[in-house]
Amino acid sequence: MVDRLFEAELIYGRLLEISEPHLIARYNKALAGFGMRATALDTFRIDMTGFSPEIADEFGDEDYLDPNRVNRRFVILTPEQENLPVVHTSFSNTGGLMHEFFEANRRAIHAVTIKDALYGEIEDSVSVVDSLEDLLSINEVTFRVLSAEDLLGKAGELRQLVDRLTSEPDAWRDDVMLTRMVELAQVTGDIRQNALVPDQLVFRHDAFWANHFGGVYVFLDGKATTVICDPAAPGFRRSRPWQVAYISLGDPAAIYDFLVRTGRIDLPRASWVEGSGLLKHRAEMIVRDLVHRSQPEVDLDKIDAIWLQTWMHRNVALVSKDGAYPFLMEALRTIAVSGELKMADVPPASRFLVVRARPDHPDRWLVSQLISEMVPADFVSRFVFDKEGFYRSYDAMAETMRKHVVSVLANTYLKDKRAFRMRLYGLGEDDHA
Template identity: 35%
Template sequence: MKRLIEKGLMFGNLVEVSSPALIDRYNRALAHLTGKRTELTDFHIDISGFSPEVGEELGDERYLNPNGCNRQFILLTTAQKSAPLLNVTFSTSRGILRQFIEANEAQLFALTARDAVAGELANSVFEVSSPTRLLDIRQITIEADTIGGHVADAAKLAQKIERFRQEPAGWRDDVLIAEMIGMAKKTGDVTRVPIALPKMTFEQANFWTSHFGGLYVFRDVKLPAVISVMPQSGLEGLVMDLSSRNRIADWLERCGLVEPIVKARAMDSAAVLRQKMDFILVDAADALNLDLGLATRNDLRKIARQLGAALPEEFQGLSRLLAWVEGGGDWPRITSEHPAYFYTLRARAHADRDLVNMLLSQLAPLDVRQMFITHKELFYSSYASWSDRKRGYVADFLEREYMVDKAGARRALFGAEPAMDEAERAAPKAKSRRTHLAGPWGPARKGRR
């Protein structure tokens, strides 16, 4: 992983904590939430306040997320909103934290100038001992305050001020006046500068979770479903696992969640197909211990000639599709049974676009660029199992082709960010419930389209 860290592909954009004042605030918050403290004099934190260095020191990578479903957080600065979320257990957590910070940025800026803010992404589920418990998670609620309780005290002070104003004899109540003066020394003048962090609730309809080997839960679609990375026994009737390729392809089509990359607007589908083919070749060459050379496209063509008929089916399918795109071949019949099928798709523009692209990266695991962008947890676990030869190629590629223009690369691959109302427009009415073999344009058809 050292190579990824050096290239900014891992632990990038973390917030440095090195001043004694911030370390002291962090320790107060840490003790408040967990009863633990750190002796480190500098470390880095993610959007939730989790630090990989502190986790290593404590021997607990989940010190802010002990049960895996109610993540606690520590905010030292509003700059954390741009940081990643490490050790992700729910795909929605980072988005919820970012929305919370942005919605309360002015208040949080003022509060973190004097103390750390701590809170929790709370839901009604406190343990996930079985997959069915995950289906009980409907909403996530955030409640937060400074360690010194400034928000709670400000609310109490506001109540006392209102009582002082409403009660006819309030100006003669020496005890009330003394209490207000004492609290105002801590909170400041809340009549001029109100302090409030309202409770915020977020819907969690569709999400991915790392629990039980990885589950994709889709409830807010025309045909609700759970897709499991591993075979599951606790969700009979709802669940499909990754081996159910035909059912998943049929479900994606009927819910209107995907589109073929060769029909995507403003997309250079030929260039994308070539790059996917390069990744497949690198994996095939690495499995056979072939020399990658400098891993240029010419080097990869030589490897393709060496492999000949032994070329992976994914490569052959995409090659035929590329020939069709460039006008030099017949329309290929690539059904959902074909290993190349999910490499030909991307998510439509809708509210859950990133979640669907995340699922597609799990179904098309040789496309390492899409995996890195949409599913960091899967990428890092896969990277650990690769040879040093493949690690070097992938890390160099991502540094050269992705890191220089992240937004541009995402836009080229997945399109512009979808508007919030596009989710309703994107999904057509559900078709027949019969499972069929789907092609890149829907049902497989004979001949050129």
């Protein structure tokens, strides 16, 4: 299963290969700092956080940098990691927080990684997540940063000695201190020129998805918090009810009302529907899903538009019973004539077929992930916005469908990711890309 995804670069793609002995040695010192054994690999790949699928396989632990699925660990060997994806995380905003850390501390990261590696934890206010209350208590995170060769510690010591030299009149007579300063400077360089200590370590924890309790979406609107998850999650509708609204993932009407009320989605209007092709894309995804569910032996890679039309004519009762394809075709006709679709007349379960996240909203990626979960037949959108969910659904697919899914993604999204995201979803450059 993974081999086909791996070969098509649909899993663990765009990672950075680490094979230089000195970088591997620094990585192992970081692992030792976490109380872990060293890797015996002489080459492996890492993502933005330093997670390596090869080391995870070697250790037999996919969560070796995320042991409690909170307080995520990281290892920074090179500034190049800033441009890598995050391929394994328990929180959707891990990548965003890492980007903020790189952006705020670029000078220090560049200076330190010349001679050392940075490692540590993204510390939350909780150490274990046992209920929704624990997730909701996370308002900000603090990067606890160490260095494999203790370059940060030595820089801090040198800074203290410099301060003493400039503040104490007779400090220059202390030969032991001066010798120590020379020793430290040989390692750290001139700390007056090189900023080795990170400038900003505390960052706000905004809207996010967490993979706890089957998946939890947390949205923030000023002092109001909205949680969307399985109602069986511990703490649902009980924690801080005067501040938090709880919505079941099985309640599409309530989810839709929340997204509309808070201005997080684009309603179906000709201004974006006709140029994006999103509704046509979803319609084709739905038909192909129907074909597979009714005739799993069919090789979907070999069918074309004429074959699909013929199949729908022969299976009109099945298509009508499902209802999604006829609804989308009627929606497109209505939008073409009137310029919009009256959503009050649309059944709640069908509303997510004709909307998308507002491209200018800060939560656009999180909303897009939620919408993709509500439209499971659109595996392309699921892959773009919810890779963890995509991999789970892919694992449950028949082999013929897996082959088709890989082929479609390779020939559409992977050919030009940015152009694809812009055309269908209105999304341009983004840190999550």
